[in-house]
Amino acid sequence: MQLKCVAIDDEPLALELIKNYISKFPSLNLMQTFEDAIYGAEYLRNNPIDLLFIDINMPDITGIDLVRALENKPMVIFTTAYKNFAFEGFELEAVDYLLKPIDIKRFGKAIEKAADYHRYKNATNGDGEGESLYVYSEYKMVKINHKDIEYIESMEDYIKIHLQFDKTILTLMPLKRVLEKLPEDRFQRIHRSYIVPVNKIISIQNRKIKLPTVELPVSDSYADFARRWMKMK
Known part of the structure; x- marks a missing residue:
């Protein structure tokens, strides 16, 4: 190349x-x-x-x-x-x-x-089917491996990408845009403020998703995903 x-x-x-x-x-x-x-x-x-x-x-x-x-x-x-x-x-x-x-x-x-x-x-080809994600943070391009993402949090115009080992990356991007860059079968929006990697969900109970490092709420708009996940388990 x-x-x-x-x-x-x-x-x-x-x-x-x-x-x-x-x-x-x-x-x-x-x-x-x-x-x-x-x-x-x-x-x-x-x-x-x-x-x-x-x-x-x-x-x-x-x-x-x-x-x-x-x-x-x-x-x-x-x-x-x-x-x-x-x-x-x-x-x-x-x-x-x-x-x-x-x-x-x-x-x-x-x-x-x-x-x-x-x-x-x-x-x-813009369809999010890769093993990594690129974002701009602190005036430089940053490569993030999908497997390192713990969850993604919306902060108005910014998003905070929570990674393994308590690392975080802040970037100027709406949550909807970053979701489009991720494989839809591996990452799921569960709330207006959160995206989670499906393979890191430990349990879903009382409209709460338990991940290895945090527990996050599931909003009414995304309750269908929670029901589908529990049926698969």
């Missing part, structure tokens, strides 16, 4: 470094490089790619605004000398955010993350 990629940076030396790094990774196929962001944007509108390396501070248009304007967004790795754009990168669901001067090892980690996410997207 090769990822078709493009690099955009108005600094020739920075662009040359990215080109050099890309050449060291057989999984990357560099299609074009651009010092002019406007020409780069035009190429991206007419040529589908998998991965975009793009500087943020450029004279004609920022990398943030360029990516935001793209109709079909590729995976994005932002490259910049400034730390204060992390939130914008998070909003656009960037795969990674590399600070200049970019270290080759750090670059390699970003490529691993992009390749892993590309495999995930192609394996699931």
